[in-house]
Amino acid sequence: MTRETITHRDGHVYEFGPQMDPVYEAADGESLTVETVDSLNGEIQADDDLLDAIPEEVNAATGPIAVAGASPGDVLAVEIEDVRVAEDRGRVLTAPGFGLLQDDPEIDHPATRITEVESGGAAGGDAADSGAETIDFEGIDVPIEPVIGTIGVATGGETVSTLTPDDHGGNLDTTDVTDGTTVYFPVFQEGAMLALGDAKAAMADGEMCGTGAEIAVAVDATLSVIEDPAVSPDRPLLDTDDAVKTVASAETMEEAVELANGDMLDLLAHDHGFSRTDAYLFSSLVGGLEVSQVVDPQVTARNAVPSEYLSLPF
Amino acid sequence: MTRETITHRDGHVYEFGPQMDPVYEAADGESLTVETVDSLNGEIQADDDLLDAIPEEVNAATGPIAVAGASPGDVLAVEIEDVRVAEDRGRVLTAPGFGLLQDDPEIDHPATRITEVESGGAAGGDAADSGAETIDFEGIDVPIEPVIGTIGVATGGETVSTLTPDDHGGNLDTTDVTDGTTVYFPVFQEGAMLALGDAKAAMADGEMCGTGAEIAVAVDATLSVIEDPAVSPDRPLLDTDDAVKTVASAETMEEAVELANGDMLDLLAHDHGFSRTDAYLFSSLVGGLEVSQVVDPQVTARNAVPSEYLSLPF
Numbered sequence: 001m002t003r004e005t006i007t008h009r010d011g012h013v014y015e016f017g018p019q020m021d022p023v024y025e026a027a028d029g030e031s032l033t034v035e036t037v038d039s040l041n042g043e044i045q046a047d048d049d050l051l052d053a054i055p056e057e058v059n060a061a062t063g064p065i066a067v068a069g070a071s072p073g074d075v076l077a078v079e080i081e082d083v084r085v086a087e088d089r090g091r092v093l094t095a096p097g098f099g100l101l102q103d104d105p106e107i108d109h110p111a112t113r114i115t116e117v118e119s120g121g122a123a124g125g126d127a128a129d130s131g132a133e134t135i136d137f138e139g140i141d142v143p144i145e146p147v148i149g150t151i152g153v154a155t156g157g158e159t160v161s162t163l164t165p166d167d168h169g170g171n172l173d174t175t176d177v178t179d180g181t182t183v184y185f186p187v188f189q190e191g192a193m194l195a196l197g198d199a200k201a202a203m204a205d206g207e208m209c210g211t212g213a214e215i216a217v218a219v220d221a222t223l224s225v226i227e228d229p230a231v232s233p234d235r236p237l238l239d240t241d242d243a244v245k246t247v248a249s250a251e252t253m254e255e256a257v258e259l260a261n262g263d264m265l266d267l268l269a270h271d272h273g274f275s276r277t278d279a280y281l282f283s284s285l286v287g288g289l290e291v292s293q294v295v296d297p298q299v300t301a302r303n304a305v306p307s308e309y310l311s312l313p314f
Numbered sequence: 315m316t317r318e319t320i321t322h323r324d325g326h327v328y329e330f331g332p333q334m335d336p337v338y339e340a341a342d343g344e345s346l347t348v349e350t351v352d353s354l355n356g357e358i359q360a361d362d363d364l365l366d367a368i369p370e371e372v373n374a375a376t377g378p379i380a381v382a383g384a385s386p387g388d389v390l391a392v393e394i395e396d397v398r399v400a401e402d403r404g405r406v407l408t409a410p411g412f413g414l415l416q417d418d419p420e421i422d423h424p425a426t427r428i429t430e431v432e433s434g435g436a437a438g439g440d441a442a443d444s445g446a447e448t449i450d451f452e453g454i455d456v457p458i459e460p461v462i463g464t465i466g467v468a469t470g471g472e473t474v475s476t477l478t479p480d481d482h483g484g485n486l487d488t489t490d491v492t493d494g495t496t497v498y499f500p501v502f503q504e505g506a507m508l509a510l511g512d513a514k515a516a517m518a519d520g521e522m523c524g525t526g527a528e529i530a531v532a533v534d535a536t537l538s539v540i541e542d543p544a545v546s547p548d549r550p551l552l553d554t555d556d557a558v559k560t561v562a563s564a565e566t567m568e569e570a571v572e573l574a575n576g577d578m579l580d581l582l583a584h585d586h587g588f589s590r591t592d593a594y595l596f597s598s599l600v601g602g603l604e605v606s607q608v609v610d611p612q613v614t615a616r617n618a619v620p621s622e623y624l625s626l627p628f
Contacts, residue, residue, distance in 0.1 A: 092595045099594075100575055106590040113595050135599075138592060140623065142599055175602070205602025206617075208575050209594050253567035257608055261414055261522050276420040278452060280413075280523050281406045281427050285449075285456055288489070288519025289605040291615075294571055301605075303520075309454065 005218075007035040012060040013195050016152050016168050017159035020193040022066035031222040035086065036062050036197040038214045039149065044091045050110040051095040059150045059162035059171060063195030067223045070192035075226040075233065075314060076153060078183045078194065082220040083146040090115040090135055090201040090213030099210035099295055113137060115201065115213040117144070135201045135213050142202050146217055148177045149198030152236075154189035162198070164297045165249035167235045171198065172247060172300050173207050173293035176240050184237040184312070187225075194223065207293040230313035231270050235263060237312065238302070243287060244310045249298040256301035257289050264303040271310055282309075319532075321349040326374040327509050330466050330482055331473035334507040336380035345536040349400065350376050350511040352528045353463065358405045364424040365409040373464045373476035373485060377509030381537045384506035389540040389547065389628060390467060392508065393496045396534040397460040404429040404449055404515040404527030413524035413609055427451060429515065429527040431458070449515045449527050456516050460531055462491045463512030466550075468503035476512070478611045479563035481549045485512065486561060486614050487521050487607035490554050498551040498626070501539075508537065521607040544627035545584050549577060551626065552616070557601060558624045563612040570615040571603050578617040585624055596623075 004024065011023030026032060038044075039059045044051065070076055093112040094102075101107055115135035134141040150162050152169025165171045169185055177183055185192065196219065203212025238245040244267065248259035261283060268279035286309055292300035318338065325337030340346060352358075353373045358365065384390055407426040408416075415421055429449035448455040464476050466483025479485045483499055491497060499506065510533065517526025552559040558581065562573035575597060582593035600623055606614035 092598060094591070094594065100572055101579075101594060104576070104590070104594075107594050108589075108591040111591045111595065113592065115599075137596055137599060138586075138588070140586070140596070202599045203602075204598050204600055205604065206571065206575070207598055208571075208603070208617075209598035211598065213599060253571075254608065254613075257520065257522075257567075257605070258414055261520070262418070265415075272452075272454070274452070275422075276418070277408070277422045277425045278427065280408070280415060280418075280421050281425065282451055282454070284406060284518050284521055284523035284525065285429075285451060285516045285527060286518055288517075289522070289608065290519065291571070291603040291605060294568065294603065299568075303522075 003031055003033060005033040005035060006062060006065060008037045008060055008062045012062050013064060014057045014060060014162050015159050016155050016162065016170055018155055018157050018189055020064040020154045022064050022191060022193060025066045025068060026223050028067060028069045028225045034062050034196060034219045034221065036199055036217055038216050039198040040214060044093060044112055047112050047114055050112055051093055052110060054095055054098055059198040061150050061162050061195035061197040064193035066191030066193055067225055070187045070225045071190055072188055074187040075229045076185045076187050076192040076194065077224040077226055079222040080179050080181050080219060083148065083179050084218045085117055085144060085146060085201055086216040086218050088117050090215035092209065092211050092213050094209050100208040144201045146178055147175050147200045147203045147212060148196055148219065149173045149200055151177060151183060151196040153185045153187065154193035156188040165300045166298060169236050171296050172236065173296060174247060174300060174302065175203055175205055176238050176245060180241055182239045184233060186233050205291050207295050210295045226314045231266055239312055241307065243304045243306050244312055245302045245304045247300060247302045249300040251298055253294065253299050253301060256299055260301050260303040264305060267310060270313055317346055319347040319349060320376060320379060322351045322374055322376045326376050327378060328371045328374060328476050329473050330469050330476065330484055332469055332471050332503055334378045334468045336378050336505060336507060339380045339382060340537050342381060342383045342539045348376050348510060348533045348535065350513055350531055352530050353512040354528060358407060358426055361426050361428055364426055365407055366424060368409055368412055373512040375464050375476050375509035375511040378507035380505030380507060381539055384501045384539045385504055386501055388501040389543045390499045390501050390506040390508065391496055391538040391540055393536040394493050394533060395536065397462065397493045398532045399431055399458060399460060399515055400530040400532050402431050404529035406523065406525050406527050408523050414522040458515045460492055461489050461514045461517045461526060462510055462533065463487045463514055465491060465497060465510040467499045467501065468507035470502040479614045480612060483550050485610050486550065487610060488561060488614060488616065489517055489519055490552050490559060494555055496553045498547060500547050519605050521609050524609045540628045545580055553626055555621065557618045557620050558626055559616045559618045561614065561616045563614040565612055567608065567613050567615060570613055574615050574617040578619060581624060584627055
């Protein structure tokens with residue numbers, strides 16, 4: 001089978017909802033390439049391109065892609081094989097009313113820094129000897145460790161902006177969503193309707209200023225349907241190969257970590273035959289809670305358990 | 315100089331306050347050993363020892379230890395060289411009204427699981443080949459990675475239980491507070507008055523059920539005074555050798571991560587000559603926010619920046 005390439009020019013969305021019209025129908029098990037534009041549609045190209053407000057159309061997600069055979073109650077597995085930056089610069093920025101420290105009077109809102117892509121780490125720094133690609137932040141080399149910020153499926157009912165994360169995925173801004181990770185989504189609608197975009201060349205856990213180094217990417221992924229899953233997730237799950245992680249979004253971090261921990265207990269109880277009490281006690285000993293982002297309309301957290309203690313049931 | 319050993323029998327506290335009477339006066343730069351009892355004073359020794367409520371006297375912290383020459387405005391550096399478990403079992407437990415999922419009707423509150431210390435990982439699992447010490451949780455070997463849960467200094471004014479974390483340290487329940495890490499505290503009172511206890515043989519980030527595997531330990535540490543620090547921290551800092559981390563406690567996780575990120579900007583701006591805006595943008599690209607614990611009277615978060623991007627100014 002020829003590998004299909006789906007680009008943002010083929011189709012993109014600014015909302016996830018229950019009814020989504022696919023731009024492509026993938027076979028179950030198909031491997032394809034998805035090309036995305038940066039979260040700001042290429043409008044920020046220099047340090048003096050400033051974002052006076054968050055645009056109404058932000059985080060364009062390429063797709064949706066229907067997956068043949070995916071039905072409500074199934075799980076969609078998105079195996080991310082490679083993420084390549086697809087332009088010569090990223091951009092990290094602040095905007096008024098956005099970001100963790102939006103009320104700090106010593107921080108400029110808006111502000112933009114272009115992060116040029118460099119090869120071989122010429123400007124010195126940690127990645128200098130590796131020959132790997134880096135971005136440059138004011139003379140500091142930062143290795144490119146790309147993150148797919150927005151990735152999700154059609155929702156169970158509500159229609160939400162691609163700026164918002166929830167049980168369908170969406171703007172999860174989770175550093176683990178990168179090459180080598182398989183992301184699992186609950187399927188809410190026929191065909192699942194995967195869409196993704198909003199990538200970063202690098203991003204801190206938390207995404208404090210409101211962005212990473214926003215950049216266009218090309219993603220190689222394989223899409224598979226899991227029917228009759230032994231555990232039915234309510235929210236996205238990750239398998240990074242090193243760890244299994246539950247991912248939950250909510251209005252407060254306290255609510256998000258409670259959901260992520262509760263979801264993890266379901267997996268630990270299933271895998272080990274633990275009571276829910278023993279799963280809870282065990283969850284308090286290994287891995288633990290992690291911050292995805294604290295800046296979107298809902299915040300996102302995860303609960304990680306190292307792979308030596310937990311295998312997913314699919 | 316003979317290495318002094320200070321034990322919980324020599325003296326321990328259940329509160330950090332502005333006036334603390336030292337059980338020992340250390341020289342600036344002195345290396346000593348501190349022995350601690352488990353957070354529940356040895357009262358939980360079997361699975362049917364249940365904790366019906368959090369005791370009034372919990373988290374006994376051995377000390378306080380005065381450090382000669384430490385004065386308000388200085389920084390106390392506690393270089394943790396080794397942490398050894400000092401009994402044959404730990405205990406992980408729930409108690410009514412305590413823990414992230416205290417309202418989950420399928421979880422028993424109270425519940426206790428004793429975690430026996432084993433050598434060489436005889437019961438199988440990840441640590442089996444390492445010969446390292448492990449604890450056993452219901453047949454699963456978990457490597458011993460000890461954590462000092464409570465560590466702090468005399469406060470600027472308030473008197474708080476050793477169950478509460480704040481700017482003086484206290485119940486930080488931070489997995490990085492272990493061997494190889496240097497913890498830096500702002501000095502609020504003459505002598506600094508270090509006290510520590512509440513160790514765990516293993517703990518997840520988050521400490522979801524309210525405890526790790528609580529255990530007695532012996533800690534080797536060197537205490538040093540830093541006068542006229544180039545940056546004056548308001549809260550504890552960590553240097554794990556891999557990363558520099560700010561640590562902040564507050565009523566909500568949102569407040570805690572805001573404080574931790576703000577503290578990190580001070581360090582990045584000083585080290586790189588960045589504006590506060592550039593420090594903020596850079597903080598959104600590398601390392602990031604981490605969860606220490608979400609179960610104590612205040613929650614604790616940290617902001618990590620890898621050591622290749624940040625050196626502490628002392």
